[in-house]
Amino acid sequence: MDTENSCENPCPISRSLSVAGDAWSILILRDAHAGLTRFDQFRKSMGIAPTMLTRRLATLTEEGLLEKRRYSEHPPREEYLLTDAGRDFLPVLFMIGAWGRKYRGGGKLTQFFDAETGTEIQAIAVDEVTGAKIGTRPMRVVVPDER
Amino acid sequence: MDTENSCENPCPISRSLSVAGDAWSILILRDAHAGLTRFDQFRKSMGIAPTMLTRRLATLTEEGLLEKRRYSEHPPREEYLLTDAGRDFLPVLFMIGAWGRKYRGGGKLTQFFDAETGTEIQAIAVDEVTGAKIGTRPMRVVVPDER
DNA sequence: ATTGTTCGTATCACTTTGATACTAACACTT
């Protein structure tokens, strides 16, 4: 795709997709949230080719969702940690997961529980202002005019 | 990627991504939510090559997010409408958009308002059970054992 | 000295993509 549409495009979805709009990037972020930090952990978890992984980790680092940290000087070893921007991707992951759970739910699925209450987490998107579920009320779209 | 991981993989995120894990598909769904239904509308809106668009529309239709409807017999013309599954993708779109708004927010952005209250929609993900924002409380992950 | 671990790079066949041109089936205008 044309990934150079960052600041031109008024659509916030396009802008996000130009950063993490492919499946590998999203899976890396998923695994990073699950606590993985190292090249080989990602590689084994996802079965991704090392060339791909190198590129994706570099992009996510450049784009500020991950940061490299040296965890060993001898030999030099880096690990990849989530930044704030990367951590804030979690709601996206949960909504993607919620859709998959509902529409591709056959067989066994990974589950997420609230550690305090012990209840299974049911992620939904709401408008923080009105409290209404996204998609349940009519909305008005305002597209900025060009230039 | 390996797109044949539908029912094998216990991760609901992987399953969703095997259906709509590329930028074009997500942008088509965005435009479909904005009311576009026809081939040329999508093509002009996104600047996508017709070969790509044909394939993506076919995939989304096969996967049950869109459905074809004939709107003219002479000449034969089809349009693409969101199914329930497609409509339920809206929360994903809003969360992706929310991230882009927060971390790639320079310049003019499309805005969404609640038609009743007139307030700008601030999409967040919450756990419907506890009401807590996703990511603010510790959670426990349960991965099903193989076989 | 040999084996193992970790984080990659090199190579290369294969697949996907994207730009462009073109077609089919009409309607509409002159």
Place this chain on the structure above:
DNA sequence: AAGTGTTAGTATCAAAGTGATACGAACAAT
């Protein structure tokens, strides 16, 4: 009747991206 316009694609093909595999560098451990 001929030409123009609209819609929904298909055909072609070069360029780019992907992915499997092998290999390398820099050590640690035995």
